[in-house]
Amino acid sequence: MKERKITSTKNNHLDRIMTGSEIVVNALIQEGVDIIFGYPGGVLLDIYDVIYHMPKIRHILVRHEQGATHAADGYARATGKPGVVLVTSGPGATNTVTGIATAYTDSIPLVVFTGQVPTVMIGNDAFQEADIIGITRPITKHSYLVRDVDLLQQTIQEAFYLAATGRPGPVLIDLPRDILRAKTIFRRRRPVRISGYNPVYEGHQQQIEKAADLINKSKRPLIYAGGGVNIGNAADSLRSLAIAARIPVTTTLMGIGSFPEDHDLSLGMVGMHGTWCANMAISQCDLLIAVGARFDDRVTGKIEDFSVRSKKIHIDIDPSSISKNIKVDIPIVGDAAHILPELKKLIKSVDNEKWLQKIRNWKKEHPLVVPDSTEYIMPQYIIKKLSEITNREAIIVTDVGQNQMWAAQYYSFKNPRSILSSGGLGTMGYGLPASIGAAVGRPDRTVVCITGDGGFQMNIQELATAVYYKIPVKIIILNNGYLGMVRQWQDLFYGKRYSHTCIKEGSPDFIKLAESYGAIGMRIKDPEEVEKALRQSLDVNDHPVVMDFIIHPEENVFPMVPAGAPLNEMIEKNRR
């Protein structure tokens, strides 16, 4: 490595000479980071040595790098701050791919630091070398390989800026080992400016006026709110607008919590497993106001038949999402939290009482009902009870599949950033580590993980993390012995040919497993015992609690819009 002269630092008392490792840690502190989720390895020994002496940064040691990424993701969704990951080169880095893709698809801010072999060895098939920049290129918002220690501090600042602004997303920084040892000056933080990166926050005034005009004239308006309202912290603005103008609101899975679900104007979730009234309303509205949503195929159903009678307004921070799947009439590029208040100023009260009455009738005639059973525990009952007992104020972290859909349907959400769920990628194994990250970020909230017996086993090693750091997550396993959602499709569309979806044989005794890790384990088989078990778990505040609920083995999620069908052709129950 060439010798470099380091000029005197006498001029600025804040400038100090540091190694790359020290720069990373100090730059994180400059960015306001207090938690890192990580797992050490050979090329990271120097940086872990620095962390050893740094109480200002709390490092959470996970048990698999995938767990680190999901935990950082859960932390970011729960707090709004970027989640930070630190993993080693080669397999450590490749183990983050699924977690990074999960965050990318849902637009979650992460900064992922991966160790790398020394710069001279890159490209030489070195030990534990992987081209992680190449591997993660399509699933990162941006990525950096630091080849000069003088650029390290600025790179980290840029990475945080990119991860958290505009449409957020994961940013990866690859750190060769020799860079972590090289020395340079650490400076005072300077403002970040990246040419070519200029997210638009303020909406175009003329577009806002056109939108307001359409809203004022509409008779059957509907707000369709997506993840962008949660990510953009626009829930208050949304609520204010919807209530003032008396416009009903439906949310996507990612948008749940952006509008209180017990409100008269709330229609619940829309889409493949959305409520009857939400799907009917979106099919029959004359004006669809999309805020922070992307017209994903889980929501639209058959695209040619999606909301054909409506004009569409689309408010989104990412111009590439607008008119990508569905052509809209009034696009407004910008930040919902800026645009919605401006829109509200121009809205007079809307004349839609007939529409609201129609919606009330749909709600009354097709409510979500917990099925009755004395023999089996019904999963919907567990979620509904949980909602009551936690006063609708818990952070609910789901895994993927039936457990995810029941959690979304039967818990009545009232706050934003309250449901953390892998919506876009649908990553099984997300629930447990993400709930750990959420609990670390929001120790003031009750965090409940709703998972299935399949997904729970995918990152089960993170029970150790929860136990070690005394993280009191409540883990509800909706145990039916199957990969439930896949089995449901095999039930409805493949003549009940359950090909490789029965996982009861070979699954562990979850109580013994929990206890072997040092967690608390409970099994509940009797519907009468559900409430007591839930209440008991809420009283524990220094151990994770694993609750193995044995539920009806073949319960299906309804309503359901089969793939390729239009939204208003829902299946409401089993044709038994």
Add this chain to the structure above:
Amino acid sequence: MKHTLSVSFQNRYNAIPRITGLFSGRGFEIESISFGRGEQPGLTRMTITTRGDDETIEQITKQLHKLVDVTRVVDLTHEPFIERELALIKVSATHSTRSEIMHLATIFQGKIVDISPRSLTIEITGKEDKIDAALRMVHPFGLIEVARTGSVALKREFPTKK
């Protein structure tokens, strides 16, 4: 329909794979691609020719704009623009066919840049259809190798008469 896009970007580490990866990852075609230093230090200009309907081109343009390194994307297709390509064409040429090939090269304003007892290499610059025509004309003699740059393009500034 064929579109010619002019993409200005900062050629930072990994910028080019990101641009080309964007096309392949989203199923957009690249018919030709060429790039080089632009008018300012740090600026690289890339010319990409692709095919698609209006919606597809709109998506491509928006997705390119999302890339952090990209500063500007212009779809030159619908306005007056200059398009050029350079081709090096190595043709089989013996003592008896050499002068005819050289004559053809002159017709296309090409230059002979290499000669051997069995071949001639011609350098031709021009629009895509001129290169295609030149290749068709020398094809019967036997093409040994052809290297084309793909289009480079810039918007015209001279006002065209209507």
